[in-house]
Amino acid sequence: MGNRVTREDFEWVYTEQPHTQRRKEILAKYPEIKTLMGPDPHLKWIVSGMVFMQLLACYLVKDLSWKWIFFWAYGFGGCINHSLTLAIHDISHNVAFGNNQAKWNRWFAVFANLPIGIPYSASFKKYHIDHHRYLGGDSLDVDIPTDFEGWFFCTPLRKLLWLFLQPLFYSLRPLYVNPKAITQMEIFNALVQFSVDLIIYYLWGLKPVIYLIAGTILCLGLHPISGHFIAEHYMFLKGYETYSYYGPLNWLTFNVGYHMEHHDFPSIPGCRLPMVKKIAAEYYDNLPHHQSWIRVLWDFVFDDSIGPYSRVKRLCKLAKQS
Numbered sequence: 001m002g003n004r005v006t007r008e009d010f011e012w013v014y015t016e017q018p019h020t021q022r023r024k025e026i027l028a029k030y031p032e033i034k035t036l037m038g039p040d041p042h043l044k045w046i047v048s049g050m051v052f053m054q055l056l057a058c059y060l061v062k063d064l065s066w067k068w069i070f071f072w073a074y075g076f077g078g079c080i081n082h083s084l085t086l087a088i089h090d091i092s093h094n095v096a097f098g099n100n101q102a103k104w105n106r107w108f109a110v111f112a113n114l115p116i117g118i119p120y121s122a123s124f125k126k127y128h129i130d131h132h133r134y135l136g137g138d139s140l141d142v143d144i145p146t147d148f149e150g151w152f153f154c155t156p157l158r159k160l161l162w163l164f165l166q167p168l169f170y171s172l173r174p175l176y177v178n179p180k181a182i183t184q185m186e187i188f189n190a191l192v193q194f195s196v197d198l199i200i201y202y203l204w205g206l207k208p209v210i211y212l213i214a215g216t217i218l219c220l221g222l223h224p225i226s227g228h229f230i231a232e233h234y235m236f237l238k239g240y241e242t243y244s245y246y247g248p249l250n251w252l253t254f255n256v257g258y259h260m261e262h263h264d265f266p267s268i269p270g271c272r273l274p275m276v277k278k279i280a281a282e283y284y285d286n287l288p289h290h291q292s293w294i295r296v297l298w299d300f301v302f303d304d305s306i307g308p309y310s311r312v313k314r315l316c317k318l319a320k321q322s
Helices: 018-029 031-036 043-061 066-091 099-116 121-133 147-152 156-164 166-177 184-204 206-219 224-233 248-252 259-264 270-279 293-302
Strands: none
Touching: 018 031, 018 259, 031 270, 043 066, 043 099, 043 184, 043 206, 066 099, 066 121, 066 206, 066 224, 099 121, 099 184, 099 206, 121 184, 156 166, 156 293, 166 224, 184 206, 224 248, 224 259, 224 293, 259 270
């Protein structure tokens, strides 16, 4: 990792993001990759199964003691909920029903949101477009920590706390960095979500609701699966702003680890991203990637050269809105 030097600012660059050019080169050389684009016919059934599994779990945990509520929330339910947030990520790219059925994708994302306990899908969609269009964009890409986060969370203990509080920063940061008007879909998302929360509370009491929400908060924070938040775009090597991970946790996360491939081809569903790497191997095999999300979290906490400031930032011009 080189010299252990605490960063005092982001890594400012004055070049375009690398994914646009690489996409052009790969498609020119391997036009057959276009056949991988389009909906994943299995996604809606996998997600539906996960949603109903969590509803069954709500019934099963209703009489457990509180310690077991939190145990199963962290060890089981939260893993499913984290996976559902990544399914929503895929759905935000219209890969559940295709680009021609955008509304079906939005509504299905609201359905996938139900076990998460907190309305999330509509707001995520609104900001995730900017993350791809303006990767690293100052005041546009809300995936990048604020200056306060970079300045304050700079010691191992503080970085550990930052990982634990990551769901809080992830949800509140957009309101500070790039506030946008509330949409009708966000209102619909909230109404449906809180209605289902109330129905669960009416049927089985408070414990199932806490099981769902606690699992979401805990497993989006200090949890092995959450290593992907750091692995994707935190600059572990100078000059590289996106990294892939090809390990077994991709089975639980809709291949979100194939992140370089995803940013190169966001319209290709996660299930087909390994095929992108296989077809265009020479474009990916020599790029740095991660072997373990747990190791990513360890290095983030204990390596002084890595922290919330370890992100590439650039100034981006706003694209014309259609």
